[in-house]
Amino acid sequence: MTNKNNLFPQLFLRIAIAVTMLSAIADRFGFWGKNSAWGNWENFEKYTKQLTFFLPESLSTFSAYAATFLEILFPLMLILGFKTKIAAYGAGFLLLIFALSMSVALGIKAPLDYSVWVGSAAAFLLANQEKYSFTIDNLTNKK
Template identity: 50%
Template sequence: MEWKIAFAQLFLRLALGITYLVPALDRLGVWGPPGAKQVSWGNWSSFSTYAHQVMSFLPYRLAEVLAIIATISEIIFGVMLIAGWYTQWVALGSGLLLLFFALSMAVSFGITSPLNYSVFTASAASFLLAAIPAYAWSIDALGATGNIK
């Protein structure tokens, strides 16, 4: 694998993976309570309020279930992207999750909201990652070649 692609896919896996884990753990209070420095939500209740605003067009219970599914998916995607395990499938799932999030933001807050937060960009990056044929420095590479590179 050409070093530029190897580096780019590793950087993209790490960037997406960390970007999933940090806010998901924030929702669970790992980074501190609501109102603490560098904390967006601090607990599930605060996040749930935001999730219902994003999915304002859905029934309350469905939005809550989807918020739970999204959070679990984000934790799983984050860990798997960082490790490089089933990367192609996880990247595809990531692209779809982010696309649905971006569209929900656009419906509820207007098109500038997902554009201001680069959600479409992150979705496109996930789809691009899914299109890469091999993943250096990953569990996928170790399984395919017996070599992590």
Template identity: 35%
Template sequence: MKNSNGIPQLFLRIALGLGFILPVMDRIGLMGLPGSGKVAWGDWDHFIDYTNTLIPFASRSVANIFGLTATIAEVIIGICLIAGLKIKLAAIGAALITATFAVFMIFASGIGAPFQYPVFVFTGGALLLSTIDNFKWSLDSYINKPN
């Protein structure tokens, strides 16, 4: 039996990639206004307020640095996963960032918090993606194509 993971890995890459890109769009105001019911944050200030709840020991300026760092990482990871560039590295980064997020959620809001969102599903999916060796429909497969 031939094991073909082309469609499932592509679907997982796109789902994870969008799972990183869409929240970034929310926090910079591209998904709707704060309080509209369509968004979690709606702007940067509300996102940093939330970030500060996850790291209550940090000042607002430190929360801003953490938030900016996470946002940059999420944009890079999301784009790489969708485009299929450095997929294994992006998947490991995705697993690390979501696992870290889950830990902070647990300490700030309790054990149930990361289960109200698919945080562990993202971590598991990213870890699974990092174990695949051949990615069809990706820049990696195009770049690494034998001559």
């Protein structure tokens, strides 16, 4: 059973991870205006190519699209509580890949400044919960 004291912190963690990831999506499409890191897709593609310098250009471009797709999919799954464990593991591995790529390409300071390691660790912590509160998973698993 889920500890009653764990219900809201777990929900808060799910939403915090999801909103943080969706904020990065909003940034690359210019929704944050002057407060953005990339501000548009072209700048995000350049940044992705910088992080994936070891890949051929076509794979680097593909990775920008794949990362964006997954950065939309996993947070939406987390918010809805749909396949929550899979979404949490997916977010954890995706953020781990980002952290490692940023560390190699830009140095360790970049992923630390953006708390990418913390986001990855938080997602893995969430993935290891026995049961999730306030989820579609709970509605579909009830007998």
